[in-house]
Amino acid sequence: MAQTPTLQALVNQPCRRILCFGLLLFLLVLFLFPGQSYASIPNRLFRIDINPQKDFTRLTVRLAGPPQYTLSEIPGNRLRLVIKDTGGTLFKKFRRYSDKNIGGLVFKKRGDSLLMTFQISQKAGWRDLSRPDISAITVDVGVPFKPGAAHPSLAGREKIWNGLEKLVRDFDPPLKSEIPFSPTDRQVLKNFLTEDEQKDFMAAEAALYKGRLTEAEEVFARFSSRQGPIRSLALYRLAETWYRLQKYPQALASFREAEKLWPAYLGLNPGVTFYYGDSIARSGELTSARSLLASLVARLADKAFAPALLVRLGDILARQGHEQEARAIYLNVAENFKDNKASKMSLMRLADSKFLKSTPWNYRSISDVYLNASLQSGDMDMREEAHFKYVLLESIHGQAGEALQQLMNFQRKFPRGVYIAVARTIREVLVAEVYRQTVWDKDPSSLVRFMDEQHEYLSGCVGQPGFLATVTNAYNEAGRPIELVKLLIALVERTWSASVAPELYVSIVDNAELIGDTATAERTIKAFLSKFPTNPRARLMSERLGSIYFSMEKHQQVKETILWLLNKGEHAQRAESYYQLGRSLWALQLYSQASKSMDHFLAATSGRDPRLVPDAYFIAASARESLGDRKGALKLLEAAIKLTDNKRNEEFLYKAGQINLLEGNAGRAKVLFSQLAKTGKDPDWQKLAQQALTSIESKSPPQ
Numbered sequence: 001m002a003q004t005p006t007l008q009a010l011v012n013q014p015c016r017r018i019l020c021f022g023l024l025l026f027l028l029v030l031f032l033f034p035g036q037s038y039a040s041i042p043n044r045l046f047r048i049d050i051n052p053q054k055d056f057t058r059l060t061v062r063l064a065g066p067p068q069y070t071l072s073e074i075p076g077n078r079l080r081l082v083i084k085d086t087g088g089t090l091f092k093k094f095r096r097y098s099d100k101n102i103g104g105l106v107f108k109k110r111g112d113s114l115l116m117t118f119q120i121s122q123k124a125g126w127r128d129l130s131r132p133d134i135s136a137i138t139v140d141v142g143v144p145f146k147p148g149a150a151h152p153s154l155a156g157r158e159k160i161w162n163g164l165e166k167l168v169r170d171f172d173p174p175l176k177s178e179i180p181f182s183p184t185d186r187q188v189l190k191n192f193l194t195e196d197e198q199k200d201f202m203a204a205e206a207a208l209y210k211g212r213l214t215e216a217e218e219v220f221a222r223f224s225s226r227q228g229p230i231r232s233l234a235l236y237r238l239a240e241t242w243y244r245l246q247k248y249p250q251a252l253a254s255f256r257e258a259e260k261l262w263p264a265y266l267g268l269n270p271g272v273t274f275y276y277g278d279s280i281a282r283s284g285e286l287t288s289a290r291s292l293l294a295s296l297v298a299r300l301a302d303k304a305f306a307p308a309l310l311v312r313l314g315d316i317l318a319r320q321g322h323e324q325e326a327r328a329i330y331l332n333v334a335e336n337f338k339d340n341k342a343s344k345m346s347l348m349r350l351a352d353s354k355f356l357k358s359t360p361w362n363y364r365s366i367s368d369v370y371l372n373a374s375l376q377s378g379d380m381d382m383r384e385e386a387h388f389k390y391v392l393l394e395s396i397h398g399q400a401g402e403a404l405q406q407l408m409n410f411q412r413k414f415p416r417g418v419y420i421a422v423a424r425t426i427r428e429v430l431v432a433e434v435y436r437q438t439v440w441d442k443d444p445s446s447l448v449r450f451m452d453e454q455h456e457y458l459s460g461c462v463g464q465p466g467f468l469a470t471v472t473n474a475y476n477e478a479g480r481p482i483e484l485v486k487l488l489i490a491l492v493e494r495t496w497s498a499s500v501a502p503e504l505y506v507s508i509v510d511n512a513e514l515i516g517d518t519a520t521a522e523r524t525i526k527a528f529l530s531k532f533p534t535n536p537r538a539r540l541m542s543e544r545l546g547s548i549y550f551s552m553e554k555h556q557q558v559k560e561t562i563l564w565l566l567n568k569g570e571h572a573q574r575a576e577s578y579y580q581l582g583r584s585l586w587a588l589q590l591y592s593q594a595s596k597s598m599d600h601f602l603a604a605t606s607g608r609d610p611r612l613v614p615d616a617y618f619i620a621a622s623a624r625e626s627l628g629d630r631k632g633a634l635k636l637l638e639a640a641i642k643l644t645d646n647k648r649n650e651e652f653l654y655k656a657g658q659i660n661l662l663e664g665n666a667g668r669a670k671v672l673f674s675q676l677a678k679t680g681k682d683p684d685w686q687k688l689a690q691q692a693l694t695s696i697e698s699k700s701p702p703q
Helices: 004-032 092-096 158-170 195-210 213-224 230-244 248-261 270-282 286-299 306-319 323-336 341-355 363-376 380-397 400-413 420-437 444-457 467-477 481-492 495-514 518-531 538-551 555-566 575-587 591-603 610-626 630-641 649-662 666-679 683-699
Strands: 043-052 056-063 069-074 078-083 086-088 102-110 113-120 125-128 136-142
Touching: 056 078, 069 136, 078 136, 086 113, 092 102, 158 380, 158 420, 195 213, 195 230, 213 230, 230 248, 230 270, 248 270, 270 286, 270 306, 286 306, 306 323, 306 341, 323 341, 341 363, 341 380, 363 380, 380 400, 380 420, 400 420, 420 444, 444 467, 444 481, 467 481, 467 495, 481 495, 481 518, 495 518, 495 538, 518 538, 538 555, 538 575, 555 575, 555 591, 575 591, 575 610, 591 610, 610 630, 610 649, 630 649, 649 666, 649 683, 666 683
Parallel strands: 043 086
Antiparallel strands: 043 056, 056 136, 069 078, 078 113, 102 113, 125 136
């Protein structure tokens, strides 16, 4: 009894292999001969008419009889016309043709079919006006025929949708064959390489296997340049490396050169054969690629990875514009290999075909396919792709906050994956929408947490009305002014904040000065003036920098920063800038300029700090005195004496008395000294005034 399951397994295993092999052969028939059900009459192309109109270009392909054809869009903004059972002239002259709608018409013969491929404008669409009973194909290409692009109904997601279309159009990575990597037997290498050369070659193969492609490329290129038995093998490996580096033309050339030297190797290494076939397909030679790859699938039909390989061939067909044939393969693999990885691959490809037609009402059934694949697959690449597409659908159609959390989870799981750049753009869009939809005034602490978590993804937020004021208020209410400055500094260094960078710089300076961080304020103002010298705020920022230098008693830097205030036609936006400049110029013994600057301060009609006025009078008067203008100095001192609440009044009285003595006005000096001696409250000034009076009286002639 114990032997029964074993015998049954031994019997069933070959049966399953035979069934698998037969099914794969059946699918290969669909793959190799997708058009056998269509009967067509041999035809011939004899003329091409191109007629540019005002809004479109009409392209007419004239044939001997009514054609059997397909017209489809292919990656790279191109149209491909495949006319079955047709021959004729290849019209090389049209390769150089170009107008605003179409360009570069390339004709090729593929088996019994004639292919015409040409570029169309990104803004253009197309329509087919052909009739089945007419011996011509007529196609119009132009902006009026651009179909209304499918788009999410949720406003604000347009950037994600547009990025998706670009991803679908341009993202064309190397296909993973699923065939295990086959390293070269070292016994083979011993026949024609030295010990060190064997190690180098095997190290290069290890680098290729582990994805260190640049390292592998360098070594294989060196070996492929040598004449001898190793050259053919090195060319194959170099071609495989170039394929994975997405250097497809170079890879194909290397594959073909290697095949001439050692064609039998393709039978020894199926993985290399797959990459060769896909390189051929990418060059547009689909018939040759189909033949090579189909024979490969037939040869490996009894392998566990054969169904997955068939799906990869379907991918090639789809990329070349043969969606119906690819769909037939996906459906059959999904149905007949449910326990194989290929089934989930096929279901994902079928979901891909519905992706761009998804809406907020039907996307769940599509996203469930990706979610199941991401949870159940053991292949890391497949899990990443499935998870990304699930998150992408949620980002387009789902609630913004939930989609953002899903995307952040994806980024944590695949921090260095192939979709990381796209994920960043999507996150920026979702962050902007969450910010826009949320009322932060009621919960400023939540906004602080949001900023801390999303500070690298605020490109869509910084330009929104009131952003700076809202964020500043939230951080201030949370009592985190230092963190606010750090956030603003991080934002201003981002390229996407360029449109609001001047406002960010000003805000950094404002908040840095509030917390006494003069070093940050100084550094920020310098950066502002360097980047935005003509900005309307530049003058004010320069004055603020001068103020910082003044507080640090760096008088020379004050002069160098704001001396321009004394130029003709200039006017300070902060009255105290004149005072600070005048004080620094006085310290530098530049009396004429100091006097001029203080005059501007004293003449200011608004914004003048009254606490600075007495000192401004004193410096202005002292500067004039140093220049020999005693009358001007006395005029200023007399005006200062009349100031109300002037705590330095006694100092002014004494100085005015001294200057009057120097001017020979002993009587006026005596009056001033007497007033100070009688009414003064400071004993030091009283004593000096009394001494001055005694000196005057001793010099007066006796009556």
